[in-house]
Amino acid sequence: MTSLLILPVMLILVILVIRGGPAISWEFLTAYPIKGMTAGGVFPALAGTVFLVSLGLLFSVPLGVAAAIYLSEYAPDNIFTRIINLAIINLAGVPSIVHALFGLGAFVIFFKFGTSMLAASLTLAIMALPVVIVATKESLQAVPMAFREACWSMGASRWQTIRRIVLPNAVSGILTGVILEVSRTAGETAPIMFTGAAFFLPFLPESVYDQTMALSLHLFVVATQVPNVPEQLPYGVALLLISLVLVMNALSIGFRVRFRNQKKW
Amino acid sequence: MPCRLDLEFVFGIKRNGNLMTTENDKNNGAYILETDNLGISYGDKVALKSATIQIKHNEIYGIIGPAGSGKTSFLKAINRMDEMTPGMKTTGTIRFQGFDTSTWRNLYALRKKIGVVFPLPTGLPLSVYENVAFAPRLAGVRQKLDLDEIVERCLRRAALWDEVKDRLDSLGSLLSGGQQQRLTIARALSQEPDLLMLDEFSIAVDPVTTMRIEDVLKELKSHISIILVTNLVQQAERLADRTSFFLNGEVVESGKTSDLFSGKAIDSRTNDYIEGRFG
Numbered sequence: 001m002t003s004l005l006i007l008p009v010m011l012i013l014v015i016l017v018i019r020g021g022p023a024i025s026w027e028f029l030t031a032y033p034i035k036g037m038t039a040g041g042v043f044p045a046l047a048g049t050v051f052l053v054s055l056g057l058l059f060s061v062p063l064g065v066a067a068a069i070y071l072s073e074y075a076p077d078n079i080f081t082r083i084i085n086l087a088i089i090n091l092a093g094v095p096s097i098v099h100a101l102f103g104l105g106a107f108v109i110f111f112k113f114g115t116s117m118l119a120a121s122l123t124l125a126i127m128a129l130p131v132v133i134v135a136t137k138e139s140l141q142a143v144p145m146a147f148r149e150a151c152w153s154m155g156a157s158r159w160q161t162i163r164r165i166v167l168p169n170a171v172s173g174i175l176t177g178v179i180l181e182v183s184r185t186a187g188e189t190a191p192i193m194f195t196g197a198a199f200f201l202p203f204l205p206e207s208v209y210d211q212t213m214a215l216s217l218h219l220f221v222v223a224t225q226v227p228n229v230p231e232q233l234p235y236g237v238a239l240l241l242i243s244l245v246l247v248m249n250a251l252s253i254g255f256r257v258r259f260r261n262q263k264k265w
Numbered sequence: 266m267p268c269r270l271d272l273e274f275v276f277g278i279k280r281n282g283n284l285m286t287t288e289n290d291k292n293n294g295a296y297i298l299e300t301d302n303l304g305i306s307y308g309d310k311v312a313l314k315s316a317t318i319q320i321k322h323n324e325i326y327g328i329i330g331p332a333g334s335g336k337t338s339f340l341k342a343i344n345r346m347d348e349m350t351p352g353m354k355t356t357g358t359i360r361f362q363g364f365d366t367s368t369w370r371n372l373y374a375l376r377k378k379i380g381v382v383f384p385l386p387t388g389l390p391l392s393v394y395e396n397v398a399f400a401p402r403l404a405g406v407r408q409k410l411d412l413d414e415i416v417e418r419c420l421r422r423a424a425l426w427d428e429v430k431d432r433l434d435s436l437g438s439l440l441s442g443g444q445q446q447r448l449t450i451a452r453a454l455s456q457e458p459d460l461l462m463l464d465e466f467s468i469a470v471d472p473v474t475t476m477r478i479e480d481v482l483k484e485l486k487s488h489i490s491i492i493l494v495t496n497l498v499q500q501a502e503r504l505a506d507r508t509s510f511f512l513n514g515e516v517v518e519s520g521k522t523s524d525l526f527s528g529k530a531i532d533s534r535t536n537d538y539i540e541g542r543f544g
Contacts, residue, residue: 077351146387150449152349154400154456155377164399169390264390265438 016239023236037200037222038229042237047204048117048197048212049244053186055121055208056128061178063125064132071133072140073162092130096190099127103195118208120196127191128181135177139170144265172259176252183248187241189216199225215241294363297322297460297490298343302357305338305347312338315357316516318509320460325482325491327505327522329498329538334511336494340462343492344379345372362459377404380453384465386445388437389452393420393429396437396448400456415455422485423451424477443474450481461485462492467500479504498539502526510535 031041075081103123113119143166151161189197198211199221205212219241223234298320305313313335320326328336338353345366347353359366361375369375377400389396397416398406406412416433420426425447429440437448446466453461463482467475482491482504495501501508502522509519510532518525518535530536537543 144387146383146385147389149346149349150381150383150387150389150452151399152346153344153376153379153381154403154452155373155375156399156403157373158349160403165389165391264436265388 013242016235016242020232020235020237020239023232024239028236029240032202033200037218037226038233042215042218042240044201044204045213045215045218045237046240049186049215051117051205051212052121052124052192052196052214053182055117056124056185057178057182059122059125060128060132060181064129065136065174067129068133068136068140069162069167072137073158073166088130088133091126092134094127096127096188099123100191100194102126103191108195114209115194115198115211116196116209117205117212118196120192120212120214121208123191123195124185124188127188128185131181131184132177135180136170136174139173139177140166142173143169169264172255172262176255176259179248179252179255183245183252186244186248187216189214189220193217215244295321296360297362298492299360300339300343300357301360303339303342303359304356305335305342306354306356307350307352311514313342313511313514316509316511318516318519320490320492321506322490323486323488324506325486325493325504327501327508328492328494328511329496329501329508330511330517331538331543332496333513335514336511337464339511340381340464340492340494343460343462344376344381345369348372377456378459380456380458380461382446382449382453382461382463382466384468386442386449386469388440388445388448390436390438392434393437393440393448394433397451397455399452404456419451419454420448422454422481423447424481425451442469443471446470446474447478447481450478454485458489460490460492462494464494465496467495467497475500498526498541510538512538 028041029046030043032043033045034040071081071084075084100123103119103126107113107119107122108115111119113122147165147169148161151165152158156164192214196211197214197217199217201211201213215237219234219237222229222237296319298318300316300318303313303316303318304311316335316339318326328339330336341347341350341353342355343359343361343366347355355367361369361378366375389399391399394416397419398412401412401415406415417426417430420429425444428444429435429448437445440448446469450466466478470478479500482493485491493501493505505522507520508522508525510517510525510530512534518530518532520530524530525535526539528536530539
């Protein structure tokens with residue numbers, strides 16, 4: 001029964017490889033789309049996705065890790081902390097289209113960033129935040145309390161304890177969470193559609209205030225919005241996108257395995 | 266005076282001079298630690314009521330009593346871990362080296378003067394070397410040579426050096442239980458504490474290691490004061506100069522260990538506990 005679960009995944013992969021495989025080439029990865037996106041490559045979309053995700057991480061990781069450290073190591077167990085924790089869990093459940101509209105209202109219009117990479121990656125960051133916080137909190141709490149008490153009793157402050165003992169032993173768990181989050185945000189379409197991803201741009205963005213293409217949106221466009229696209233092109237884009245995600249997931253599994261082998265207590 | 270000189274010889278590190286001079290020690294009188302009507306509670310639950318205990322310089326003070334009698338809470342109150350423990354409240358006063366710990370401004374400095382050894386061996390997930398160098402590093406010792414010397418001296422004092430000198434880089438948290446417990450003692454000594462508190466250190470340690478650690482404690486006694494919380498009454502009899510019997514959050518009786526164990530205990534409950542009739 002359980003092996004049936006693998007079936008749809010394998011089917012999707014096999015179909016993508018068979019139909020999209022022929023589209024993948026060095027040129028496909030490095031060239032700009034031409035002839036109204038019915039030919040050429042996907043370079044600006046690929047680059048745009050990388051930009052959006054990295055910029056998003058730049059916001060979500062420091063903020064998320066800091067918030068998790070506060071919640072796990074400093075915050076007293078009171079009603080306020082519980083409300084925050086509840087809010088984080090709920091934030092993780094908000095549909096991405098709602099995030100998109102929030103990003104449009106907050107970053108594009110209110111902060112006047114315009115439809116830009118900045119607004120799009122901030123929207124992605126807000127989506128990623130709860131997952132980063134929860135993953136970080138869990139790996140911090142996996143470090144035994146006895147280690148903290150031993151440090152405190154030696155006269156170490158809370159921060160010295162976190163810095164020298166807790167964080168170094170939680171970092172692989174945090175990294176795993178962050179990588180999984182990358183693979184999720186890389187595939188998101190709705191949050192960037194209104195906030196910074198462009199239908200078609202014949203050049204790369206020059207600053208964070210420019211729009212950019214993105215793989216996920218590009219897939220949507222070539223699959224449904226442009227007439228006369230050769231069949232292998234959208235399959236190729238889908239294959240590329242899913243490969244990116246798989247590589248990321250494999251990385252995170254690799255980290256987890258290494259972490260498990262380096263058992264420290 | 267000779268004791269202090271000895272201490273410098275033993276621990277090697279220059280003292281900062283704050284409250285630590287010989288003159289101050291004299292002014293502080295015979296006691297390194299005095300608690301006066303110390304009460305400890307967690308929310309509605311009272312863990313200890315009105316403990317009044319004085320601990321002299323250079324003595325091993327035993328605390329015996331069954332589980333849940335407030336022994337560990339007593340230790341936690343002394344190095345002000347109440348500040349780190351949600352819900353823990355203390356009443357009464359604790360004077361360490363003559364100063365009320367509730368008015369002690371730098372709690373980190375207070376905790377550095379009090380070494381703690383926990384019931385379960387807690388080797389930090391650092392190398393053996395870094396475990397012992399942790400406290401000196403916090404105190405600002407940076408030179409490799411100085412650290413090397415402290416690490417070797419403390420490991421020797423804890424009777425662990427010969428076993429780990431060839432693998433100082435291996436993880437302290439992966440040593441055997443008995444070795445980890447001696448590592449914990451070496452780590453506590455690296456703080457150059459004036460008071461060492463051991464909380465049932467022999468729970469997870471084999472009898473041979475327990476004996477070795479007991480020998481270490483007897484030796485340390487000439488330099489520092491030791492509070493020995495133990496679940497083994499014979500251990501208190503072997504090591505402690507004076508002993509208190511805790512029961513259900515109450516200090517039933519305190520006195521010279523030799524008196525308590527020779528049937529001169531005033532309270533019948535003390536006699537019953539020592540002779541193993543309950544607990």
